[in-house]
Amino acid sequence: AQTVTQSQPEMSVQEAETVTLSCTYDTSESDYYLFWYKQPPSRQMILVIRQEAYKQQNATENRFSVNFQKAAKSFSLKISDSQLGDAAMYFCAYRDRNRDDKIIFGKGTRLHILP
Amino acid sequence: DSGVTQTPKHLITATGQRVTLRCSPRSGDLSVYWYQQSLDQGLQFLIQYYNGEERAKGNILERFSAQQFPDLHSELNLSSLELGDSALYFCASSASRDRMNTEAFFGQGTRLTVV
Numbered sequence: 433a434q435t436v437t438q439s440q441p442e443m444s445v446q447e448a449e450t451v452t453l454s455c456t457y458d459t460s461e462s463d464y465y466l467f468w469y470k471q472p473p474s475r476q477m478i479l480v481i482r483q484e485a486y487k488q489q490n491a492t493e494n495r496f497s498v499n500f501q502k503a504a505k506s507f508s509l510k511i512s513d514s515q516l517g518d519a520a521m522y523f524c525a526y527r528d529r530n531r532d533d534k535i536i537f538g539k540g541t542r543l544h545i546l547p
Numbered sequence: 548d549s550g551v552t553q554t555p556k557h558l559i560t561a562t563g564q565r566v567t568l569r570c571s572p573r574s575g576d577l578s579v580y581w582y583q584q585s586l587d588q589g590l591q592f593l594i595q596y597y598n599g600e601e602r603a604k605g606n607i608l609e610r611f612s613a614q615q616f617p618d619l620h621s622e623l624n625l626s627s628l629e630l631g632d633s634a635l636y637f638c639a640s641s642a643s644r645d646r647m648n649t650e651a652f653f654g655q656g657t658r659l660t661v662v
Contacts, residue, residue, distance in 0.1 A: 523589065527649070537582075
């Protein structure tokens, strides 16, 4: 069974600095998607960024980028120029590409932004 | 706005009671997922329906059941409620008829409080 592990329950970063959130996953599949979702205090689940496993290029969305290491099964999220609005719970998630299957979430990392 | 609608937003009920949570997926999405998020916890997958049929089952209690109707909306039924069932229940949808979506789009959740 696929699993997603986030080893950092909480992290803090100074405003305007850069922070990296870690995620590892386990799967026997070769074709899949990886995601980072953000859950602010409103509790809404918001997609931050998506990576297709067949793409070697790391995904980027404005200040958010990932470091996807397929062989190591690692998928970290880098937030540049951190802003107060980035404070949230961040969930790493996995989904098989070839099956319309459930999305499996890690336990989350709570990110604090220090002014 | 994700396009996924969940009702009600808040629900307070007594132990032993039964409640029904409702989800309307994004227009055209065939898959509906239900997740449970207890206080400061990750998202636990409960069940998935695809075009009216059960597709995958997670750690869903026998006291809980769900269904997806011909118009693709879904309902999650929780019975014999216990204090520990208090949680945020999310519905998510994906997979349109035209193409396989990669990510799931989440509703705003139903906050269930059992007293």
